[in-house]
Amino acid sequence: MSKLTFLLGAAISMLGSVFGQSLEGEFRKEGREVRASYDEITKIFQASSAVLYEEIARGYGVVMSAEGDVLVKTSEFDLLENPSVVVAKKRYRDYKILAASSEWDVTLLRITGGDFEPITFAESEPSHGTIVLSNSSSTRLRRRTQLGVIAANARAVGKGDLAVLGIAMTQVDPDYVRVDGVSPLGGAHDGGILKGDQLLAINGHAVTTKELVPDLLDDKKVGDIVEIVVSRKVLPEEPSEPQEVEDPFLFVEDHPAEVEELTLEAELRERQIVFPEQRTRNDMMSGEFSERRTNFPRVLQHDTSLAQRTVGGPLVTLDGNCVGMNIAFASRECSYAIPAKELKELHQELLSQANL
Amino acid sequence: MVWGESERHYFNDLRAPESVEDLLNIERALKAQLPVTRAATVCLELGEEKGSGSGVIVSANGLILTAAHVSGGVNRTIEAVMEDGTRYPVRTLGLISDTDAAMAQIEGEGPFPFVEIDRENSTLLGDWIMSLGHSGGFDEERGVVVRLGRLVRMASRTWQTDGDLIGGDSGGPLFDLHGKLIGIHSRVGKVKGESLHVPMSNFLENWDELLGSQFVGRGPFAQRLSGYLGVKIEEDEESGEVSITEVLEGQAAERGGLQAGDVLLSLGEEELKGSEDLVTRLKKKTEGDTVVLGYRRDGEEGEVELKLGGHE
Numbered sequence: 001m002s003k004l005t006f007l008l009g010a011a012i013s014m015l016g017s018v019f020g021q022s023l024e025g026e027f028r029k030e031g032r033e034v035r036a037s038y039d040e041i042t043k044i045f046q047a048s049s050a051v052l053y054e055e056i057a058r059g060y061g062v063v064m065s066a067e068g069d070v071l072v073k074t075s076e077f078d079l080l081e082n083p084s085v086v087v088a089k090k091r092y093r094d095y096k097i098l099a100a101s102s103e104w105d106v107t108l109l110r111i112t113g114g115d116f117e118p119i120t121f122a123e124s125e126p127s128h129g130t131i132v133l134s135n136s137s138s139t140r141l142r143r144r145t146q147l148g149v150i151a152a153n154a155r156a157v158g159k160g161d162l163a164v165l166g167i168a169m170t171q172v173d174p175d176y177v178r179v180d181g182v183s184p185l186g187g188a189h190d191g192g193i194l195k196g197d198q199l200l201a202i203n204g205h206a207v208t209t210k211e212l213v214p215d216l217l218d219d220k221k222v223g224d225i226v227e228i229v230v231s232r233k234v235l236p237e238e239p240s241e242p243q244e245v246e247d248p249f250l251f252v253e254d255h256p257a258e259v260e261e262l263t264l265e266a267e268l269r270e271r272q273i274v275f276p277e278q279r280t281r282n283d284m285m286s287g288e289f290s291e292r293r294t295n296f297p298r299v300l301q302h303d304t305s306l307a308q309r310t311v312g313g314p315l316v317t318l319d320g321n322c323v324g325m326n327i328a329f330a331s332r333e334c335s336y337a338i339p340a341k342e343l344k345e346l347h348q349e350l351l352s353q354a355n356l
Numbered sequence: 357m358v359w360g361e362s363e364r365h366y367f368n369d370l371r372a373p374e375s376v377e378d379l380l381n382i383e384r385a386l387k388a389q390l391p392v393t394r395a396a397t398v399c400l401e402l403g404e405e406k407g408s409g410s411g412v413i414v415s416a417n418g419l420i421l422t423a424a425h426v427s428g429g430v431n432r433t434i435e436a437v438m439e440d441g442t443r444y445p446v447r448t449l450g451l452i453s454d455t456d457a458a459m460a461q462i463e464g465e466g467p468f469p470f471v472e473i474d475r476e477n478s479t480l481l482g483d484w485i486m487s488l489g490h491s492g493g494f495d496e497e498r499g500v501v502v503r504l505g506r507l508v509r510m511a512s513r514t515w516q517t518d519g520d521l522i523g524g525d526s527g528g529p530l531f532d533l534h535g536k537l538i539g540i541h542s543r544v545g546k547v548k549g550e551s552l553h554v555p556m557s558n559f560l561e562n563w564d565e566l567l568g569s570q571f572v573g574r575g576p577f578a579q580r581l582s583g584y585l586g587v588k589i590e591e592d593e594e595s596g597e598v599s600i601t602e603v604l605e606g607q608a609a610e611r612g613g614l615q616a617g618d619v620l621l622s623l624g625e626e627e628l629k630g631s632e633d634l635v636t637r638l639k640k641k642t643e644g645d646t647v648v649l650g651y652r653r654d655g656e657e658g659e660v661e662l663k664l665g666g667h668e
Contacts, residue, residue: 023482023508026372029518030549033372037379128394129387129502131379147379149386149486149504155497303503303520305548318376318383332548333491333503333520 048119051086060313068111075291098354108350122321134304135313148304158295163268169210191266197230234258293328299336389535395469399437399490410489410528418462422527424451424577427458430644450566454573459566474536489528571644581666583641591631612662622650
């Protein structure tokens, strides 16, 4: 334990500051002189990234179509009361929320009353080490961008199975799965499931192992209602008179421990809401990270230095093509983007959800 | 464009890149070095609840450079995880406790993938660099994480870059864009974009001490532990002789060849006066100290020189 503490101490403090020669700020990775070298690509962000504006820039979006389709990050967008959307130099107050995906944490907006220049997508996925650009802080009139690289392999992050009941389970015996904990924020709790219940069936399928439960919920979405059958021990009512029984075993045979079978309904809710994340030491080193930063089916990881308020915009390579949409500032050195391929599919899916 | 092996990249001599083409050349150089540098970057797991750091292999037989606050001490056993998930036991060698430099050795059959050290100290302020490491611990699907930056401050024993690091990166490698190892990650500042590294010169100046498993300096990156032999002993009630009842695996006594049943006669110049005397005198020693033990086995007397481990 002492070593962990020291690791922590050493990792977050400036032990022995560095004297000696120093590179001026404007020449550093995020400095003005370095930014000037890719000014022509920043123009793409000016035209095809959207800014969610509420007094200041609070988030970004990707302009997907000439009709004014813009994808934004749901969990940050939902925090805003009455944002306007800025594209190029124009502010739009007139937009509709068409559809949303809880799986990807993305909302589709449609802005009206302007000419829009959609982002151009790359044909292939960027490999490890490819230089990428993201939105940085911006004013209402001007976008700024910052530079980094694709930092790791593209992959799924988090535990998946986004829609959860909000229970912890124990395999007591083969065929006997017991509820060992109920999150007060989950649908199971509100549906009346109690700690100690034996899970018998979910939507008509027998529950024999706890590993089976995620499989049974696999095709379900947040908001779906599932039917759960549980077996629950009935607490004996306080006997008014001690019963006199000659043969004590006779009593046991006549009165087995009473259980009742209950059929309950529970709503599936988002894992992030039901099981709030614990902050780790690395989180404390990272400041304000994104509201939701895990459980994405697939992401590109990069090191452009996002902040909670700079997610949502496009991730662009040096040829000016979009390779993804920034979806989370996960930690100090780690940002996630939805890959272009999945983003284009998602756009189509959300359009059909909105019957467009 | 092709550059010679020792030639400097032209973009390092620009105060800032002047065009997208310059950035593309930085990208090409970085990508060219990634396969080799990734393969040589290991995750170092310190044991249950002790967390993990990173390290880098610098020879085909598995010599590792890392940070002192990761290796934690001399002659300890930790575990290295390669990018593909292969695991090897690792013995920690020497460390420089006041700069955060350390060395360790994979105990396994090579050859291992390794990187070259920049022995010429050819890096200059403003050079573009890449930081690798197993950020936040080993993750096979994610792989080794790379970050881009510039060398923004240089002092004799500490360098600063503006690539971002996090817990788990400690001990990982800092490379120039020729793929030469120029530093080891040590710690970060409170704001983003402040990462501190131990330059290779500090390792090269102390190479013999590191290789010789010495504990150099007085911290703050590692604390000396009291000396640990790694045996269970009993004292004969009549003669007062101390004999070994069990030799613990992987500890100093085992490495020195001591066996259960050996009677310990002396420590250094002086004879042993019972088990309490042995314990008291060992406590005055620290890990990494070399001691000479006299013993008797099957009626024959012998001497063994061994390097003490540490005990928490």
